[in-house]
Amino acid sequence: xxxxxxxxxxxxxxxxxxxxxxxxxxxxxxxxxxxxxxxxxxxxxxxxxxxxxxxxxxxxxxxxxxxxxxxxxxxxxxxxxxxxxxxxxxxxxxxxxxxxxxxxxxxxxxxxxxxxxxxxxxxxxxxxxxxxxxxxxxxxxxxxxxxxxxxxxxxxxxxxxxxxxxxxxxxxxxxxxxxxxxxxxxxxxxxxxxxxxxxxxxxxxxxxxxxxxxxxxxxxxxxxxxxxxxxxxxxxxxxxxxxxxxxxxxxxxxxxxxxx
Amino acid sequence: xxxxxxxxxxxxxxxxxxxxxxxxxxxxxxxxxxxxxxxxxxxxxxxxxxxxxxxxxxxxxxxxxxxxxxxxxxxxxxxxxxxxxxxxxxxxxxxxxxxxxxxxxxxxxxxxxxxxxxxxxxxxxxxxxxxxxxxxxxxxxxxxxxxxxxxxxxxxxxxxxxxxxxxxxxxxxxxxxxxxxxxxxxxxxxxxxxxxxxxxxxxxxxxxxxxxxxxxxxxxxxxxxxxxxxxxxxxxxxxxxxxxxxxxxx
Ligand SMILES: Nc1ncnc2c1ncn2[C@@H]1O[C@H](COP(=O)(O)OP(=O)(O)O)[C@@H](O)[C@H]1O
Ligand SMILES: [Mg+2]
Numbered sequence: 001x002x003x004x005x006x007x008x009x010x011x012x013x014x015x016x017x018x019x020x021x022x023x024x025x026x027x028x029x030x031x032x033x034x035x036x037x038x039x040x041x042x043x044x045x046x047x048x049x050x051x052x053x054x055x056x057x058x059x060x061x062x063x064x065x066x067x068x069x070x071x072x073x074x075x076x077x078x079x080x081x082x083x084x085x086x087x088x089x090x091x092x093x094x095x096x097x098x099x100x101x102x103x104x105x106x107x108x109x110x111x112x113x114x115x116x117x118x119x120x121x122x123x124x125x126x127x128x129x130x131x132x133x134x135x136x137x138x139x140x141x142x143x144x145x146x147x148x149x150x151x152x153x154x155x156x157x158x159x160x161x162x163x164x165x166x167x168x169x170x171x172x173x174x175x176x177x178x179x180x181x182x183x184x185x186x187x188x189x190x191x192x193x194x195x196x197x198x199x200x201x202x203x204x205x206x207x208x209x210x211x212x213x214x215x216x217x218x219x220x221x222x223x224x225x226x227x228x229x230x231x232x233x234x235x236x237x238x239x240x241x242x243x244x245x246x247x248x249x250x251x252x253x254x255x256x257x258x259x260x
Numbered sequence: 261x262x263x264x265x266x267x268x269x270x271x272x273x274x275x276x277x278x279x280x281x282x283x284x285x286x287x288x289x290x291x292x293x294x295x296x297x298x299x300x301x302x303x304x305x306x307x308x309x310x311x312x313x314x315x316x317x318x319x320x321x322x323x324x325x326x327x328x329x330x331x332x333x334x335x336x337x338x339x340x341x342x343x344x345x346x347x348x349x350x351x352x353x354x355x356x357x358x359x360x361x362x363x364x365x366x367x368x369x370x371x372x373x374x375x376x377x378x379x380x381x382x383x384x385x386x387x388x389x390x391x392x393x394x395x396x397x398x399x400x401x402x403x404x405x406x407x408x409x410x411x412x413x414x415x416x417x418x419x420x421x422x423x424x425x426x427x428x429x430x431x432x433x434x435x436x437x438x439x440x441x442x443x444x445x446x447x448x449x450x451x452x453x454x455x456x457x458x459x460x461x462x463x464x465x466x467x468x469x470x471x472x473x474x475x476x477x478x479x480x481x482x483x484x485x486x487x488x489x490x491x492x493x494x495x496x497x498x499x500x501x502x503x504x505x506x507x508x509x510x
Contacts, residue, residue, distance in 0.1 A: 126346070133367055
């Protein structure tokens, strides 16, 4: 049958369509009714606390390695004191949001997909619907909101820790001049770089939560289905983050720095 | 009082036609049983009655409203008329018994917490599980889970209650108590009931009318007494639990 041979095209398109419908339902729910505060606070707590260790380690080691590598290159041309500036700009607008989001996708996104997937295969989502509760209102919206709120904050945390770690490595291990480096860092780090980083983190937060919830809600039957939903949530969220980051960098830099 | 009418209902999953033109009507206040072999589409049919699944063609009307034409948010309102007991009980495993049972009331927030606690205790008493409020679903036995699931469905006083295999997988004594509970709910709360089962004892003790679902259609219908006396080989084999000799030979 023709429909069968075209399935390689039809399945991804159907998936995209269903994902778009889910996003629309989330928007409708956000406009229609206020999410319940306890649900939101619980999710914020879960996402924030669950991600602390991961975010600290990611921020610190990224800052450290970035500092060391930049120093090794810049030292050749006697630009030691520009090291921290490079660290802060690249952490603030690129590595901070991207790496934090990837780590959160790995931990929180996978957990969300597993949780919702399990609820689906054990008919708990159907039970919700029979109890006159829309699963998007009850399950998805608090998770999406919490991730969108938490990810920029976690990113800020990672960036701060990263700069601090870079400072320690640069000053105490590599012997760069603390006062000049710090001064240069503040001088060359534009507020727009930080703003771009924040906007990216917010968008990535929405990506992680919606993709993970979508994968959980559309999970196939059985333990295998939940396992697949979990890994797919992580993989799809990560790939979407990496690809959209390029376009966001192009777009946001044009937007904030003009076309020149 | 509420009634349900199903007309020419068809549903397929991929290439498999699960329901292939189902017609029947549930009168208000009656207790109807739907029987059939495992995997013949009983759960699928039941899920259509409450709008959890949408038919490919055909209609499901509840009090004159066609569920097949509604979106999910409109369906949520219609579902207030329904209570459903799932085959697996489908309790929310992150919530305690009290939170499960009071779920709808806690979400609506029309009653104060003490009033909700009172209603929860009352309905748990009805299903003979008084005092289990603080327990988690994982700590309960299969029969207790089904009772909690039933309490969760009954607390908001639905007009129609759907039961998906309420006694499957339970020992005979517990099954018996669940049967009694269902019969009591039908009589006391005067609800319309649809019981999906393959337990003929439940059929005989709880329901007034039986439909046999076979190959995606209603193969036979009648009272339990008529079913037990039926000469039709298929009905007869089902009622008395005898395998088809042809299938055994294979
Ligand atoms: N969501 C679904 N997707 C695909 N197939 C399904 C789905 N739900 C049920 N089926 C199929 O429909 C048939 C009937 O299932 P079901 O109604 O659960 O049977 P039962 O009569 O035992 O309750 C089964 O063969 C099952 O594989
Ligand atoms: Mg079933």
